Amino acid sequence: MSKPVKTQPAIGDRIVHKVFPPISRHTLVLYCGASGDHNPIHVDLDFAKAAGYPDVFTHGMLVMGYLGQALTDAVPPPRLRMFSTRFVAITQLGARLTCEGHVSELVEHDGERCAKLALTTKDENGDLKLAGEAVIAL
């Protein structure tokens, strides 16, 4: 687990960093049940091929789940005000993901002192999968 976020972070500080194990077919099947997202494209190879994909691929929300885990390893959940992401590219099977977050801005948000974090999730080749943002109370 990362060390707890300082109450006076500086712009550019990296406060989120976590590496996850490779994504397996088993993980995708478990996530299908755990999340309620039963879209067959993530677990049924026949369906994925018929839809024009070479293989099944990771649920975007599983990847965002990992990013959220990395985030609240570093930031106590009660401090989280907003968490968003753009799904930049499909995450393939076997991807080993690294989630990071840097302080991008110090802001007032509904009368509270907050920091904005710029978040990324990249695979083992450094390819960007998720580009996100969080607002945390300081």
Place this chain on the structure above:
Amino acid sequence: MIAPSLIGHSLSPVTAHVEPGRLRYFRETLGETNPVYGDVKAAQAAGYAATPVPPTYLFCLEMMDAEQAFEFITVIGVDIGRLLHGEQRFTYRAPVVVGDTLKFQPRIVSVADKKGGAMTLVGIETKVTNQNGTHVADVSRTVVVLNPKTA
């Protein structure tokens, strides 16, 4: 072609229960071991009445307890194999913990063609309230529909 007249269309509300067993299954799937999510004492020390949900779990609850998990696909009239997730946002307003009963009220807020009609972005925003009527969160997503090539 997805009709822009769908903007403002409300989807069926969903009532969802934050159940400890399926929440544990979610944590185990993600390898989530942070005690604040799994240990009541750690959650209480962090200021919660009970163990809270991880940051993306509201998205799951809405799908799990919907009568039709992919109702919006039927409403917009596309095949599920043509969807991708474009963007996702959670705004947190109050704690959500095990034992809560949540009401999700989704509606379509945008429909926009991109890349010369090759794709259509559909925005859905969902207000989430709890059993006390407290507005606990807003969840919004953008779904990418890959349109079939027209001859």
